[in-house]
Structure formats: C-alpha cells, structure tokens
Amino acid sequence: MTRKIFRYILFVSSVVLAVGIALTMVVQYHYFGDQLEEELEREASYLEVVVKNQGVEGLKEVADNSERITLIDAEGAVLYDNRADESSMENHADREEFVEAKSLGRGKAVRQSETMAERTIYFAIRLESGEILRVSSTQYNILALIGGMVQPVVIVLVIMIILAAVFADKVAARIVEPINKLDLEHPEDNDNSYEEITPLLTKIHKQQRQIGQQLAEAVHRQEEFQVITDNMQEGLLVIGRQTELLSCNRSALKLLGVKEAEEKDSVLALNRSEPFRKSVEAVLSGKHESIMMQIQDRVCSVIVNPVFQDGKVTGGVLLLLDVTEKMERERLRREFTANVSHELKTPLTSIQGYAEIMKEGIVASADVPKFSEKIFEEAGRMITLVEDILKISRLDEGCLPYEDEDTDIYECVENVFAHLQSSAQRKNVELSLTGEHCHIMTKKTIFEEMIYNLCDNGIKYNREGGKLSVSIDETAEKIEVKVEDTGIGIPAGDLEKIFERFYRVDKSHSREIGGTGLGLSIVKHAAACLNMNVDVTSQEGTGSVFKILIKK
C-alpha cells in the first residue's frame, strides 16, 4: 500500500510538473513574440527618423548586427540591406509586409522558415519618400525553443522529481502509519484516524467473534467426542488409506496391549497379527468384515467398516470388542448344557433299562419290587436334579418369589439338622450346633437351602463316625456361620472350581455319594443373591470349613 501511494503521488507530481513547465513555456513563447513585435515597431519608428534626417548613409551607421534592416524602393527593388548584398536580392514587391505598408503605411508579416526551426517577424513602414523600411527579427519557434531548453528543463525536472519522491515517500508512510498501527485483535478499541475503515473494523470484529464461537464449538465437539470415545468400553480406531492411524481411543490401545500410539503411524505397528492385517487389508479394499482375534490372553472381536468418499475408499473404522468374558460364558453355557444332558440321561437310561427287562418278562415276580425300587430311586434322582437346576436357574435369573423376613439363624440350622438326622445316623456322623439365636432380615427359604446344602455335603463327604459342627458367631459388624466337617477335604487345586456347576472333585465315586453336583453352585448363587460371602478353607484328608459371612 505504501508503495502504491508513493507511486501515485510521484506520478501525479511528475505529470503536474511536466505539464506546468510545458504550459509556462508556451505562454512565455507567445509573450516574448509580442514583445519582439513591439520592439521591431519601435525600432522601425526610430529608423524612420534616421532615414528622414540622414538618408541611407545614416541607416548604414546605425545598423548594428542585431536586427536586419532593409530599405526597399516603391517598386520593390532593394536599396539597402545590412545583412545581404542588395544587388543579388530579388524584387520584394510581392512581399506581404511590403504590400501592406505600401497601402496602409505599416505592415507586418510572420514567416516560418523552411526548416521550421525558426520564424521571422517582419515589420515594414512606408517613408515619406515612398520607400519602404523593413525591420525583421528572427525568433526560434516553440519546438526549437524547447529543443534548446531541454537540458536545463530535464535537470530541473529530475531535481523536482527527486524532491517529489522524497516527499511522496514521507507522505505515503504517514498515510499508512495509522493503518499499520491498527490492533486487529481488538478492532473495536482502535481510535482510528480514518473513519473510512470503521465499517471494515466493525466487520472484522463481528467475524472475529463468530470465528471464536465456531472454534469454541468445534473444540467443544471434539472434546465431547474424545470423552465419549475415551469412556467407551469398545476400542475405536480410525485409519487412513495408507493404514496410518488417524484417531484412536484409550480402550483400543488397552485392548491392543499398546501403551501409546503415535498419530500418523501405521496401525499395523500396533498389531500385525495375521487376522488383524487381513482385516485392515479388507477394509481398505472396501469390504465390511468381522473377525475374532487373540491378543495375549484376551479374545477380541474386530469389526471393520470402510469409509467411502466419492465412491472411493478413503479409510476405515475399526471397532474392537473385548469378548473374552462372553466367550467364557458361552463356553460355560455349552458345558452346562452338556452336563445337564448327561446328568439327566444317566438316570433315564437306568430307568429305561430296568423297565425294558421287566417288559420282556425276564424278571422273576419276586424281584419286581426290587426293580421298581430302582426305577423309583432313579426317578427321584432325576426329580432332585431337575429341582436343583430350576433352583439355580431361578437364582440366576434373580426373579425370586421370596420376600425378606425375620430369620433366626439358630432355628434354621436346627431345622436343617432335623432334616438331615437320618442320613447323619446312617453315616454315623455327629451333628453339633453352637452359638446364639441371631436374627437377620433375609430370604429365609434361600438361606436355609444354603445351610442345607453345606451340611448335606458335610455329611456326604464325611468319614464314618465323623463330626459336623456348625457355629454361629455374632460380632458388631458381622455374623459368621461356620460349617466344619471332618471329611475327606478338598485338594488345593480344586478349591477354585468346587463352586462350578457339576464339578466333582472325585468323579469316580460321585454316584455312590449321590447328589447332583449342583449343591455348592447353588450355595454360591444364593450367597450372591442374599449379599453374603462364602469362604472355604480345606485340608485334604482332615476336613473342610465353609464360612458364611453376613454383613450387618
């Protein structure tokens, strides 16, 4: 801008200067022309007097070198000329100034020379003798004049232009200075000296505010997105066409087992296992895919979606889901189903076998009651099993028909002991109960079921003549119900698994002992349902201790 203003000022002053000089010269030229004519006229009048008094001789004396003086007789023949030989000169009768002077007494003429470089002014006067006296002077014409003055004029022009340039530079800087000093960050706060730019500043201010708002919104949205993706359980990866990582969330890094990822790095640097690589290749060739992959000890499901723009794949979105637990649950469910089918089938097969023998009539009538008893027993086993499965699935679902009621733990244990009296006697196991009457609010049926299962196990897995003791301890914070037996105990390696469904420590003797393999599983589920903790310690060969911890 400064440069432009400078140029304009310089240009304008140069033009003005040049035109000024030119005009001055023209005006001066005309002024000097007029002056010249007047001078000629005066000289002619003076010479007239000279001729009158002294004749041609006098003229000769007067004539100097400055002006050309010619004396012409009435016929036009040249009598005298101070610049040329009069004898060689032609007749002047037809000259304009001569004709004019002859008839009017005075005559004037201006003639351009052939070269156009100069013009001659003639002034003629008729003498009393009838002769004509002519005085002439030559003046350079305007072009010649200019030609002659070029050097000084150019020098003047150059000096003036330099001055103008210095001036223009200063002025331009002055004009631009306030604009340069504008504080564009706070356009409204400027006390600007140009009111022409006020609308501009106002507009800038408005736009600045708008941009600020939009930026804040964008940042907010970005943060929102970041917060959402960072709190997602699923891993999210966005990749570009060159497999470069564009964005990823914390879960993704965690699932891939990477501490940090550099942006613009290839996603394959995070994981380069075959399924992952294949899925990245697939997504970049525009295919949707869903695969399972193993990352360290976890199983991940990877869902890939290509991103299209104008029909071309420009990247992909990878979603990582941790399905380890799901797979584990699936496995457990499959195992459970297989176990249930197996457990249900065993008594059924026995029932079918006995029934078939009886149908074929092979059984002696004396043996029929024995066989029937077997069938009855097996059917009973099945019913118990089905009941247990129902119980456990009801606990699983959590939809219990029972309500909390005031429960006396001591009474509960007594009830259980009453139920188990016969089986304890059969195995010669001594039952003992110590402690006080503690009251809690709980679902009594389920609680009793828990105690029953624990005591039942304590008898079943006890040795002949063993002991099963239940003790109830109440402290300020909790109640502890301890079921202690003197049975076969549980190997340390199996302790974790005993609460699993259908898990048996000693699979080979399970039929003799009886039970469904669901007892402890029911205990565990029931405890979870009643918000209690079950703890187990055991010494193989000497017995096990199950503890129920009830928080008050």
Added chain:
Amino acid sequence: MRNYFDRQLGTLHVELIKMGSLCEEAITLSTQALNEKDRTLREKVFLTDSEIDQKEREIEDLCMRLLLQQQPVAGDLRTVSAAMKMISDMERIGDQAADIAELSRYIVPYESKNKKTLLKMAEAAVHMVTESVNAFVKNDQDLAQKVINDDDAVDQLFEDVKKELMNQIQAGEVDAGLSLDLLMVAKYLERIADHAVNIAEWVIYSITGVHISNEHRFL
C-alpha cells in the same frame, strides 16, 4: 513432491511391517509343524513363504523406484537401503521356515528326546524374529540391541542340540537319518536367529547411520 515421497516412504514402512509379520507367521507355523501331526500346517508355511517372496519383489521394486525417482539423501537414503537389506534377510527367514516345514514331515512321526531342546530353540528364534520386527516397527534401538545380544543364547542351544545328538549317536540310541534331520532343523533355526540379528543391525543402521559390523555371526 516431498509429500509424495513421504507417502511412498510410509508405504515402504507398512509393507515392511507386513513382510515382517509374514515371517513371524511362517516361522511360528513351521515350529508348530515340528510338533503337531497336521499336514495343513506345512501347506500354510509354503503358502506364506511364497507370499514372502512376492512381498520381497514388491518392496524391492518400491525401493528401486524410490532410489531412482526421488534420489533420497541422508536419513531417507539410509531407510531405503536398510529396507533393501532387511527384505533379503526376511526372505531367507521365510525360506528357512519352509525348509523346516519340509523336514518336519520326517521328524514328527518319531519321538525324540532332542525335540524339547529343539522346541526351546525354536521358541527363542521366533522370539528374536518377533522382537527384531518390533524393533523396526517402533524404531527402537535398545530392543534391536537386545535381539543382537539374544543370539548367543540360540547359538548355545544349537551347541546343546549338537552335543546331545552326538552322544546319542555314539551310544547308538537314535536313528542316524532322524538325527541328521534334527541337526538340520537346529541349524536352520540358528540361521533364522542370525537373520533376525541382521535385521536388528539394519534397524540400528537406519537409526544411527552406523552399521555394527558383525561379519563373524554369518559364519
């Protein structure tokens, strides 16, 4: 221009990662093939090997184009030349994995005491290949150095296998053909470890510009 060049370098990086992971896969599979009676495992190793060969040609082509069209200098030139050296090592790893898979058919049917040491050796070699590729991917000089140091363990294991076999042959406990096959596998594994070391050295070269001369390791 630079942008295009950067993109090409990016592609080179990604392709090298892919090739590295193919190598890991090949050697892992061939180690499995040593232990399991599964014919498809062998087939898979051969397939992976030819994939590795294909990748080598592609990357070579890419490197050539980079060198001729972009005329890289300094760090970029190091990256490209290191890449060219690395792919030949990776290609050798693929070939040797295929060789092991080929031999596995004669080894799997027999029980041998040496298998345990051999599997331990295979595990160490696989680990070295994985770590060398990791070092490349992460541009991790320390990790590369660790791979180079790990080689001694594999060399020691090779000596162990050799001694075991010698003793067994002397005692006449083992079939001569089988022991030769086992020795070959051990040698291949030892070579694979050497190639992993080479890769690690090239990683260090591409980072520092100094190549650790370790010629005796090739022998």
